[in-house]
Amino acid sequence: MAEIREAIADAARAVVLPAGVGTLTCSGHTPDSVIAPHFFAGEYSVEFDKAMNRSLDEAELTCRVLVGRNDDTTAQRILDALLSGSGPASLKAAIQAANGAPGVPALGGLVEALHLTRVQGYRWYEHQGTQYVGAELIIRIFGDGRS
Structure with a gap:
């Protein structure tokens, strides 16, 4: 999952913020401290064996963005x-x-597909003693469990 989380953070770096805001900093792990605005891949859960012979696992990754x-x-x-x-x-x-493209594995071949399914928890967050407004983004990830 570490490579997948880093690849998602790399993808998030493509956003272009409004003029004067700066750039979005991103990390593929929960950071000790953030430079806002910041996106990071946090905790995840995995459901194994969604198909026979370990041919499909499904993960749900909770990411956060803090401003x-x-x-x-x-x-x-x-x-x-x-x-x-x-x-x-x-x-x-x-x-x-x-x-x-359709039929091409996602994240440079790390997974079969991914889908950002929802946003939740739009609220104030405290991270290392500092308050930020933020939200969680839930990403479903599908891949071959044999690899």
């Missing part, structure tokens, strides 16, 4: 852009682009 709260209105507008279903700042669009 600094210099100004609560501006922070939430930035977060809303990151959580939108499309557009240059859309995490969904950036991550879904890592699926590649």
